Amino acid sequence: MPSFHLNNISDEDLAAIYAYLKVAPKVDKEHPPLSLGPIGKMVLAQGGIKNQAEITNHNFKSPKRPEIAPTAEYGRYIAEVTCIGCHAPNYTGGPVFEGDPNWPPAANLTKKLKGYTNESFAHFLKTGLRADGTLIDTTAMSPSITSRADSLEVAAVFSYLSALPQAEDASASWLETFEKH
Numbered sequence: 001m002p003s004f005h006l007n008n009i010s011d012e013d014l015a016a017i018y019a020y021l022k023v024a025p026k027v028d029k030e031h032p033p034l035s036l037g038p039i040g041k042m043v044l045a046q047g048g049i050k051n052q053a054e055i056t057n058h059n060f061k062s063p064k065r066p067e068i069a070p071t072a073e074y075g076r077y078i079a080e081v082t083c084i085g086c087h088a089p090n091y092t093g094g095p096v097f098e099g100d101p102n103w104p105p106a107a108n109l110t111k112k113l114k115g116y117t118n119e120s121f122a123h124f125l126k127t128g129l130r131a132d133g134t135l136i137d138t139t140a141m142s143p144s145i146t147s148r149a150d151s152l153e154v155a156a157v158f159s160y161l162s163a164l165p166q167a168e169d170a171s172a173s174w175l176e177t178f179e180k181h
């Protein structure tokens with residue numbers, strides 16, 4: 001659970017999620033215990049996988065949620081909670097930080113979004129189809145999640161991301177860009 005960037009959520013949004021989860025219907029389902037296999041344990045021991053708690057800034061103060069409007073300001077707030085975990089804090093993409101090794105590298109949104117309009121971006125989030133009509137590899141980013149964004153949220157995120165200055169692909173490692181962030 002990537003707390004190190006999920007902590008970009010405002011206290012009021014967090015309270016709303018908590019209120020929802022408290023009343024969500026109970027589901028009886030056995031979950032297999034989460035565990036790292038032998039290779040994962042070795043990589044962890046060698047410092048290759050960071051313990052999420054170690055890289056989370058525990059003195060971080062939750063941001064104030066901007067006004068809910070189709071503005072770049074609100075889009076930035078949404079993107080910092082929902083997109084930077086994979087696309088990197090400077091949105092230049094690259095291999096997903098501590099992601100599944102089978103995932104494709106995340107796209108460089110500072111370049112890719114230049115090929116979209118608000119409409120084709122909304123269509124992409126609903127279907128996984130790029131502006132040129134081809135389907136992305138949906139193993140990491142799935143329309144089953146992003147299709148739930150409403151039109152105001154889509155317009156806000158598009159307004160923010162499409163105006164980012166273009167930068168080189170994966171211009172620095174995730175952690176470096178996170179530390180500068």
Ligand code: HEC
Nearest residue numbers: 082083085086103104105106107112130131136137140141
């Ligand atoms: C779990 C990781 C993950 C998250 C979270 C995520 N993405 Fe992605 N995204 C990816 C990966 C990986 C690809 C590349 C898929 C491919 O190359 O087929 C991608 C591709 C894209 C593309 C396609 C670019 C193109 O035309 O090729 C766009 C646009 C995009 N993401 C936007 C977003 C936005 C906006 C958010 C936040 C709302 C987001 N992503 C959140 C992993 C993620």
